[in-house]
Amino acid sequence: MASPLSQSRRGFSIESLRFPLAALGIFGLLAGLGAWLVQGDFGLVPRILIAAGVLFMGIYVALDPEDVWAKLSGRGALYSGNTLVLAAAALIILGFLNVLGSRYQTKLDLTANKQFTLSDQSIKVAEALPQPVKVTAFLTSSDSRKQDFQTLLNDYQNRSGGKLTYAFIDPEARPSEAIAAGITSTGTVVYQMADKKQNSTGTTEKDISTALVKLERPEKKAYFTSGHGERSLDGFGPQDYGTIKQAIERDNFATATLNLVTARAVPDDASEVIIAGATNPFLAEEKDALKAYLDGGGKLIAIIGPNSKTDLSDLLQNYQVGFSGTVVVDPAKSVSQDPRVVVIDSYGTHAITQDLRDLTFFPLATNITYPSTPPAGMTITPLAQSSDTSWGNTSTQQLQRQDSDPKGPLALAVAVGAGPSSSATSGATTSSSTRLVLIGSPDLISNNSLQQVPGNQTLFLNAANWVAEEDNLINVRAPDNTPRTLVLTGTQMNMIAYSSFLFLPLAVLAAGAAVWWTRR
Known part of the structure; x- marks a missing residue:
């Protein structure tokens, strides 16, 4: 019969240490692997933990190898082995699916406004990249835009077939790299294609697509006429055009004013000329300069209101379009307080309006006359029209329909395209097509209107890009x-x-x- 002392010693035998050794071994292995994954580097800590785990497991096996073999070859081990095989197979399948998902990414956007889906135009821009583009975003780790921007860049990368790559650098954590890149402020994004660079501070889809397009083509120049009572381009009063100037510059246009009296001709670097809300007449020599510009394939946007003294009829007569001077009144499609503020919710079929879904407001607009059959070699498209119940009010005293008033629908904006082979006056062949957009409401793009109706800005920017033959920038707008x-x-x-x-x-x-x- 064993003595109490021998039983006590047997309780502290080496055999009793095997389970703690196995537990420590498993813990060491798992902790080492976890440290490796977290640190991203097989450094000193993971090595020590894994080595300790292997050592403890080795001691556990060496103390009683027969017992280990019995456990591995028994029925319980068979069941456990089957479970491990199934678990391993499941992990392998998940890993395979993860690899497929990373290479062939697809997502389902269930938002009502497709907020997380690239627009068709952005997809075209990404797919048409002629060379690899490297995007370097100098955003701090605390920048709230970073995650959404990275998601967008990932979409562009997939759509470009890998031509677009990107990297994020925290200028606060890595200031030397930011200084070497010439970055002076956080939030700067650098787009580089070969030796061309384009900097941006925006992180929206519109900012990315615009930057990519800018890499592919030089900046274009839009001239705004001056000297005829045009709206202020630098002012931010309710009736000024400061907001639309900033918007068109974001679309890669340089802007400048043009005094045709002193310049005597439209500059050669003009991508388009904009008559923005003129109220006083143009001199004959000014109209001659504009006419020569259009005959040579020029681009013009004319925004004239009903009370304007600006008469462009002789400039536009060869295109058979013009401003009537009446005030469009539309009781059926207008704001409730004023039937002279026409609301447009459907548009003509044209590149300018093909994807325009927003409402546009035309305050105090005059209608634009155009022929039912365009002249040979031209296309004339009414972009926005009032309803059938509208009319062009000719009375200066009251809003009352008269039998002689023009009846709706009335065109409030019209696009004109004349082919390269058809100069409007001489019929001479030109290397570029003439494009015009006529808008009958100067308040369409006033600061006050743009603040209340974003669709007005979209319509004008689309028109500006189409006139300048920058169709690839049309409708690349930030999602709602x-x-x-x-x-x-x-x-x-x-x-x-x-x-x-x-x-x-x-x-x-x-x-x-x-x-x-x-x-x-």
């Missing part, structure tokens, strides 16, 4: 990020709350109990 609030009743909120911490766990327990009951 209008907040959409989900309102829940008290019952619905309780259902969601209790489902998360009560009903779902109870369902799992019930399933487990059912399995136990069937196997007992």
Whole structure:
């Protein structure tokens, strides 16, 4: 019979240490692998942990190898082995699916405004990149735009077939790299294609697409005429054009004013000329300069209101379009307070309006006359029209329809295209097509209107890009990020709350109990 002392010694035998050694070995291995994954480097700490784990497991096996072999070859080991094989197979399948997902990314955008989907035009820009583009974003780690910007860049990378690559540099954590790149402010994004660079401070889809297009072509220049009562381009009063000037410059246009009296001709570097809300007449020599410009394939946007003294009829007569001077009144499609503020929700078929879905407001507009059959070699498209019940008010005293007033629908904006082979006056062949857009409401793009109706800016920028033959920038606009609030009743909120911490766990327990009951 064994003595108490011998039993006590047997309790502290080496055999009793095997389980703690196995536990320490497994812990060391798992901790070492975890440290390796977290650090991203097989450094000193992961090596020590894994080495200790291997050592403890080796001691565990060396103390009783027969017992280890019996456990590995027994029925329990067989069941455990099957489980491990199934788990390994599941991990392999998940890994394979993850690889496929990283190479062939697809996502389903269920938002009402397709907020997380690139526009068709942005996709075309990405797919048409002629050379590899490197995007370097100097954003701090605390910049709230970083995650969304990275998602966008990833979409562009996939659409470009890998031609677009990107990297993020924190200028606060790595200031030397920012200084070497010439970055003076955080939030700068550098786009580089070969030896060409384009800097941007925006992180929206519009900013990315515009920067990519800018890499492919030089900056274009838009001249705004001056000296005829045009709206101020640098002012930010309600009626000024400061906001639209900034917007067109973001579309890679340089802007400048043009005094045709002193210049005597449209400069050779003009991509387009804009008559922005002129109220006084042009001199004959000014109109001659504009006419020569158009006959040579020039581009013109004319924005003239109903009370303007600016008469462009002789300049536009060869295109058979013109400003009537009447005030369009539309009781059916207007704001409730004023039938002279026409609301447009549908547009003519044209590149300018092909993807325009926003409302546009035309305050105090005059209608534009155009022929039912365009002259040979030309296309004339009404972009926006009033309703059938509208009319062009000719009375200066009151808003009252008269039998002689023009009847709706009336054109408020018209696009004219004359082919390269058809100069409007001489018929001489030109190397570029003439393009015109006529708009009958100077307040369409005033600071006040743009603040209230974003669609007005979209329409004008589309027109400016089309006139300058920059069709690839049309409709690349920031998505609508209008907040959409989900309102829940008290019952619905309780259902969601209790489902998360009560009903779902109870369902799992019930399933487990059912399995136990069937196997007992």
